[in-house]
Amino acid sequence: MRFLTFSHAGKESWGVITDEGIIDLGNLIGSSLLETLQNDKLDDMKKLANGLEVDYQPADVKFLPPITNPGKIACVGVNYANRNAEYKDGSDDPEYPSLFLRTPDSFTGHDKPLIRPPESHKLDYEGEIVIIIGKEGRRIKEEDAYDHIAGLTIMNEGTLRDWVRHAKFNVTQGKNFIESGAIGPWMTTADEFTAEQFENMRITTHVNGEIRQDDTTASMMFPFKYIISYFSKFFHLKPGDVIATGTPNGAGARFEPPRYLAPGDVVEINVEGVGTLVNGVKDEAL
Structure with a gap:
């Protein structure tokens, strides 16, 4: 099932999106998707939504990141083997994952610039493919890890390339400009996937219809x-925490010359079994 957070007539809400439209659970019972995860009520909400009529069509609402105020947004850097090779620095594959953090206001929603x-x-x-945590834990064993996933969503982990090199030891500045990235359009629940799908899931990125990234989690x-x-x-790790799992090769910085985004561009990121996140680009209004 697909859960989303959205605004309608200026009011934030949340619910389920089906092929027929959007069911507004927030208007019916209050709460939020984050609170639903924190209170372990996701299965209850699935059952409730199955008996309800749709309230809106997607065009009637503004999509927001599925979790608008997560406790953590943790991002893995350079996680695809062919992207490590893309750096052309002769380095071996890393022993441990790289990590940086982002703030909620560095993201916007689906169909926003x-x-x-x-x-x-x-x-x-x-x-990037994004994990949303549904069950808290410390020192989780790998064999138990999938039990802690509430669902998956998609991230455009927008990056200001020159600003990630402003300091010697971090990339934080270039990763946190306001609304430079996006998350959405919804969270597809973990029960829609098998372990085999988690481990061989395709992700593609198109810019203005041209494919730029194409790889799988394998x-x-x-x-x-x-x-x-x-x-x-x-x-x-707590319910609602967001973990971005890294991007394949083919980012704009890796072209010769680099192919950065400009106003009017449209980026479409598709993740197999999850959906498609679409965003335009515009300059900040001053």
């Missing part, structure tokens, strides 16, 4: 279950 700031015109796309150096287990050694 990514914002290019005046400080840089090197805005780049990164298509290429990951650190698969979902390893990431969850590793992160839970130092994080207390």
Whole structure:
């Protein structure tokens, strides 16, 4: 089932999206998708939604990130083996995953523009599969990791390439410009996938209809279950936490010359079994 967060007539709500339209659970029972996960009520909400008529069509609402105020947005860097090779620095595959954090306001929702700031015109796309945690845990074993996934969504992990090199030891600045990235359009629940699908799931990125990224999770150096287990050694993973699992090769910075995003561009990121996240690009209004 697909759960989403949205606004309608200026009011934030949440619910389920089906082929027929959107069921507004927020208007019916209040709460939020985050609180639903925190209270372990996702299965109850699936049963409730199965008996309800739709309230809106997708065109009637504005999509928001499925979890608008997560406790953590943890992002894995350079997780696809062929992307490590793309750096052309002769380095071996890493022993452990790279990690950086992003803030909620660095993201917008589906069908909204990514914002290019005046400080840089090197805005780049990164298509990523995102895990949303549904069950808390510390020191989670890899064999138990999938039990902690509430569902999957999609991220355009928009990055200002020159700003990730402003300091010696981090990339945080270039990863956190306001609304430079996007998450959505919804969370597809984990019961829609098998373990085999988690481990061989295709992701593609198109820019203005041209394919730029195309790979599967089989290429990951650190698969979902390893990431969850590793992160839970130092994080207390909690329901609603967001984990971005890395991007394949083909980002704009890797072309010669680089192919950064500009106003009017449209980026479409598709994840097999999840959906398609679509965003335009515009300059920040000053």
